[in-house]
Every structure is written in structure tokens, then in C-alpha cells.
Amino acid sequence: MKRKCKKCGSELYQAEDLEWFCLLCLAKEIEAHDKEDDVSGTWRTLDPKTKPVTLRLSEVDLARARAKARKLGKPYQTLLKEVIHQALSQS
Numbered sequence: 001m002k003r004k005c006k007k008c009g010s011e012l013y014q015a016e017d018l019e020w021f022c023l024l025c026l027a028k029e030i031e032a033h034d035k036e037d038d039v040s041g042t043w044r045t046l047d048p049k050t051k052p053v054t055l056r057l058s059e060v061d062l063a064r065a066r067a068k069a070r071k072l073g074k075p076y077q078t079l080l081k082e083v084i085h086q087a088l089s090q091s
Contacts, residue, residue, distance in 0.1 A: 005024070005025060007025050008025055010022055010023070010024050010025075013059055015058070015059075015060065016058070027063045027067050030064050030067040031067045031070070065079055
């Protein structure tokens with residue numbers, strides 16, 4: 001039997017730490033938090049030669065990336081590429 005969220009009624013998911021969470025409520029919470037933060041980003045042109053990869057992310061991280069990308073007005077895949085590029089450039 002699937003668990004349901006008490007706030008919105010959607011399906012709950014279990015995290016690795018065995019805590020239950022609702023993706024919709026989590027995304028709304030992240031969006032509300034993002035509205036409070038001043039996030040300024042610039043479109044960075046990355047090397048046009050790319051290679052498709054498969055990457056497993058936690059559902060929480062993916063929801064946060066989508067919410068932040070929506071606020072910045074860009075696709076979440078682009079945001080993730082920029083974050084990875086920036087992190088690798090700092091080393």
C-alpha cells in the first residue's frame with residue numbers, strides 16, 4: 001500500500017535515511033525558499049561538444065534543481081551542467 005501525503009494527497013517517497021517525503025510539497029517549499037533568496041545567474045556557454053551521460057540523483061536534489069532552474073528561467077539540465085562545470089573549474 002502506497003503512503004499518501006497529508007497536505008496534498010499525492011504519493012510519498014522514502015529517502016535513503018528512511019524518512020518519507022512528498023515531492024510536490026518539497027518542490028513548493030523549495031520554490032518558496034528560492035523566492036526569498038536572491039539568486040543571480042549568468043548563462044554560460046559551455047563547450048558545444050557534449051556527450052550524453054546517465055547520472056543518478058536523489059529525488060530531493062532533482063526537485064531542488066528543477067525549482068531553481070525554473071526560477072532562473074532555464075532548463076534544469078543546463079543548470080546542472082553549469083554547476084558541475086563551475087565546481088570542476090574551482091579545483
